[in-house]
Amino acid sequence: MSRITHWINGKPWDGVVDRTGEVFDPATGALSGTVDFAGQSEVDAAVAAAATAFPAWRDASLAKRSNVLFKFRELLAARRGELAAIVTAEHGKVLDDAGGEVQRALEAVEFACGIPHLLKGGFSENVSTRVDVYSIQQPLGVVGVISPFNFPAMVPLWFVPNAIACGNTVVLKPSEKDPSASVFIAELWAEAGLPDGVLNVLHGDKVAVDGLLEHPTVKAISFVGSTPIARYVYETGTRHGKRVQALGGAKNHMVVLPDADLDLAADAAVSAGFGSAGERCMAISVVVAVDPVGDDLVAKIADRMAGLHIGDGRRTGCEMGPLVTRAHRDRVESYVDAGVESGATLAVDGRGHPVDGAAEGFWLGPTLFDNVTTGMSVYTDEIFGPVLSVVRVPSYDAAMDLVNGNPYGNGTAIFTNDGGAARRFQNEVEVGMVGVNVPIPVPVGYYSFGGWKDSLFGDTHAYGPHGIHFFTRSKVVTNRWLDPSHGGVNLGFPRNV
Numbered sequence: 001m002s003r004i005t006h007w008i009n010g011k012p013w014d015g016v017v018d019r020t021g022e023v024f025d026p027a028t029g030a031l032s033g034t035v036d037f038a039g040q041s042e043v044d045a046a047v048a049a050a051a052t053a054f055p056a057w058r059d060a061s062l063a064k065r066s067n068v069l070f071k072f073r074e075l076l077a078a079r080r081g082e083l084a085a086i087v088t089a090e091h092g093k094v095l096d097d098a099g100g101e102v103q104r105a106l107e108a109v110e111f112a113c114g115i116p117h118l119l120k121g122g123f124s125e126n127v128s129t130r131v132d133v134y135s136i137q138q139p140l141g142v143v144g145v146i147s148p149f150n151f152p153a154m155v156p157l158w159f160v161p162n163a164i165a166c167g168n169t170v171v172l173k174p175s176e177k178d179p180s181a182s183v184f185i186a187e188l189w190a191e192a193g194l195p196d197g198v199l200n201v202l203h204g205d206k207v208a209v210d211g212l213l214e215h216p217t218v219k220a221i222s223f224v225g226s227t228p229i230a231r232y233v234y235e236t237g238t239r240h241g242k243r244v245q246a247l248g249g250a251k252n253h254m255v256v257l258p259d260a261d262l263d264l265a266a267d268a269a270v271s272a273g274f275g276s277a278g279e280r281c282m283a284i285s286v287v288v289a290v291d292p293v294g295d296d297l298v299a300k301i302a303d304r305m306a307g308l309h310i311g312d313g314r315r316t317g318c319e320m321g322p323l324v325t326r327a328h329r330d331r332v333e334s335y336v337d338a339g340v341e342s343g344a345t346l347a348v349d350g351r352g353h354p355v356d357g358a359a360e361g362f363w364l365g366p367t368l369f370d371n372v373t374t375g376m377s378v379y380t381d382e383i384f385g386p387v388l389s390v391v392r393v394p395s396y397d398a399a400m401d402l403v404n405g406n407p408y409g410n411g412t413a414i415f416t417n418d419g420g421a422a423r424r425f426q427n428e429v430e431v432g433m434v435g436v437n438v439p440i441p442v443p444v445g446y447y448s449f450g451g452w453k454d455s456l457f458g459d460t461h462a463y464g465p466h467g468i469h470f471f472t473r474s475k476v477v478t479n480r481w482l483d484p485s486h487g488g489v490n491l492g493f494p495r496n497v
C-alpha cells in the first residue's frame, strides 16, 4: 500500500491531511494505495508556491528554460518504461499501450524544447517615420492544469511543458483514480533542474478543482475530462476572470464507404474501438456502415474480436486490459444491458469473453452492437468502455447528417479509396480532428489537439502552437527615439506618416 501525496514547492507535502481517496490495481481489484485529497489550505499552499516561484522563472533566460526542457526530455525518454509501468498499475491499460502514451507525451515535450523559436515576436521597422513596432509574448502567471484518468502521463504533459516553457508556473490536479504518474513526472522535472514551486501537484476531487477555479491568483485553467465537468469548469473559471480551455467528451464516428477495403476498415474499427478498453477520448465508438457494407463489415469485426487477448496488462500478449474502477466497469456493463433492452442486435457479447488475469479484476470483454439507432442510449451516451455500435445508413449524405447531428465533435474518420469523397468529408464534417483511413487521428505534437461543439469549451486547442498562444499574452510596443523634429502638441488621433 502506498500513500500518494501532494508535491508542493519541490517536495512531498508533509502537512496534516483529513481526506483521502482509494487507488486500485484494476487488473487484480486490489487496493494499492491511498491518495491525499487537498482542502482549501493545500490549494492555497500550492498556489502560493507557484506564485512565489513565478517572478524568477518568468525572468529566467530562454537558454535556461530550454535547457531544463531538454534535460527533462532526456530523463523522460530514459525512464519511459518506469512511467509506463506506473500507468498500467493504476489505469490498467496494457504496457505496450502505456508506452505509446509516454511516446506521445514526449512529442509534446520536444515541441516545447523549441521555445526560443516559438516565442519570437514580430518587428516592423518604420511604421511611421522613425517609429518601430514590435510584439512580445509574456507568460500569464500561475496556471492550473486539471487532467482525466485515461491518460495520466500524456494529458498533463500536453500542457505542463508549454506552460513552463512560456515562463508560467503550474498547479497540476491529476485524476484521483491514477495519481502516481503525475508525482513521478514532477520528480523528473525537479531532477531536470526545474526550480522549486514552478510545478506543483495537488491531488483531490471537486474541492481542489473549485479551489483552483475560484483562486484569484490563478490566471488560466487547462482542463480535460467529461463534457459536463468541462462545461462547468469553463463557466466557473471564466466567471472568475480566467482564461479557460476545457476539453470534453466524445462520440467518435468512423464512416465506412462501399468502396473501402473492408478488411482494413475492420482492423481499424477493432483497434480504435477496443484499444485501452475504449477509454480513449479518440476511441471509435460508432461505426457508420454505408449500404451495402453492413453485413460483411459486422462479420469481419466480430471475427477479429473473437481473437482478442484480454487480461492483465503486464502479461505478455495481452491486448486489452481491465476498466479503471469497479464502478466504471459496472456502468459500462449496464450499457450492454440497455442496448439489448432497446432492441439493438447484440452481435458480440463481451460479458462472456475469456480473461487472462485475476478474477477480481475490473474486466469486461469487447461488445459489438449492430442495427443501433440514434435514440438508443448506446448511441447517445459516451460509454467510455469496450462497446462498439454499428449504425447502418443508406448513403454518404445520411452518414454526414449523422456525424454532424451528434453533439460531440472530437474525432472522426472516413474509410474509402475515393479521394473526392474523402476531400468532401474533411471539408463538410463538423469535427475538430479528422482521419482519412486513419481511425485515431491524434495530431502530432507540432499541430494542436482539440474537438468542436460539446468536445471543447473555449477557443484554443491543446499543445502545439495553440498551447503557446494559450499560455502567453501578447503586448505590442510602439517605439520612437525622440529628436527635436518630434516636438509640438497634436490632439488628433495618431496617424502614420
Ligand code: NAD
Residues within 6 Å of the ligand: 146, 147, 148, 149, 150, 151, 155, 173, 174, 175, 176, 204, 205, 206, 209, 210, 224, 225, 226, 227, 229, 230, 247, 248, 249, 250, 280, 281, 382, 384, 410, 451, 455
Ligand atoms: P472527469 O470529468 O470525471 O474528471 C476529469 C477531472 O475533473 C478529474 O481531475 C476529476 O478529479 C475532476 N472532476 C471530476 N468531477 C468533478 C466535479 N464535479 N467538479 C470538479 N471537478 C471534477 O473525467 P474522467 O472520467 O477522469 O475522464 C474521462 C473523460 O475525459 C471522458 O469523457 C473522455 O472523453 C474525456 N477526455 C477528453 C479528452 C479530450 O481531449 N477531449 C482527452 C481525454 C479524456
